[in-house]
Amino acid sequence: MSKLRFSVAALVAIGVAAPASxxxxxxxxxxxxxxxxxxxxxxxxxxxxxxxxxxxxxxxxxxxxxxxxxxxxxxxxxxxxxxxxxxxxxxxxxxxxxxxxxxxxxxxxxxxxxxxxxxxxxxxxxxxxxxxxxxxxxxxxxxxxxxxxxxxxxxxxxxxxxxxxxxxxxNAVGSVPEPATWALMILGFGAVAGTMRRRRARTALAG
The missing domain is CATH 2.60.120 (Jelly Rolls)
Incomplete structure (x- = not known):
């Protein structure tokens, strides 16, 4: 999980430092x-x-x-x-x-x-x-x-x-997410994955 937090922080930094232009x-x-x-x-x-x-x-x-x-x-x-x-x-x-x-x-x-x-x-x-x-x-x-x-x-x-x-x-198309938006999306995916792992661990202990 610490590796995930580090990766997300790095992506957020990239998004802030290099917005689309x-x-x-x-x-x-x-x-x-x-x-x-x-x-x-x-x-x-x-x-x-x-x-x-x-x-x-x-x-x-x-x-x-x-x-x-x-x-x-x-x-x-x-x-x-x-x-x-x-x-x-x-x-x-x-x-x-x-x-x-x-x-x-x-x-x-x-x-x-x-x-x-x-x-x-x-x-x-x-x-x-x-x-x-x-x-x-x-x-x-x-x-x-x-x-x-x-x-x-x-x-x-x-x-x-x-x-x-x-x-x-x-033709107008949906806009491509900014780098910072991608980082926040990845953060959300990581949070969901972490929650699922904890639930599986609790289920195994309860069994």
Whole structure:
């Protein structure tokens, strides 16, 4: 039993010292990561704080949300009037995003930052990165999974629209336990085994 306690303590220490971490990365310029295989298609004429699109070759809905009123224009999502300056969220229902590409069509340059929710990238933030005023700013997100990304603009940046959105999705599955969780599970199994051994010993003595 002492060996079991030692092993569990070691596992708990490993779990505390080395928690799971996401490796999501964002790169700019286009072509800096493999291109996702699904196009996000939006229909024109949508307005409101949330507008949506679908994938051309897979199930699921992609939603674009902002405190600033939005409108779909052609294949892009823009502010209903003027330039988009408020944070813009992109979320996916139908699984987790594991690769994403989009073009931030800027009106004015500045910086852009990204934060992630869900999957193994929950709570990760990146940036600020440079947002050029030349109109075309391609970004690729890869190396982690998430169901929502929040795009925040800084240094007086504004967008005409976001366009050419592509993603790759994986069906949502149960999360893998953290190392510390495994250690606690093993501790529970050990406690049950110890109880069973003591019961067998008492039964043998009683016989």
């Amino acid at each position: 996401a490796a999501v990365t964002v790169c700019s310029g286009g072509g800096c990561a493999p291109q996702p295989h699904s196009n996000v298609q939006v229909t024109g004429g949508q307005t409101g704080s949330t507008v949506s699109g679908t994938l051309n070759n897979a199930p699921g809905t992609v939603e674009f949300t902002s405190a600033q009123p939005l409108a779909t224009q052609g294949a892009g999502v823009a502010a209903a009037s003027g330039g988009l300056t408020d944070p813009l969220d992109i979320s996916f229902t139908g699984g987790l995003i594991n690769a994403l590409e989009f073009n931030l069509n800027a009106l004015t340059g500045g910086t852009v930052s990204f934060s992630f929710s869900g999957g193994d990238s929950n709570g990760v933030t990146t940036g600020p990165l440079t947002l050029g005023a030349n109109g075309s700013n391609f970004f690729n997100v890869s190396g982690g999974s998430f169901d929502r990304i929040s795009i925040s603009l800084g240094d007086n940046a504004s967008l005409q629209d976001i366009r050419q959105v592509r993603l790759a999705a994986a």
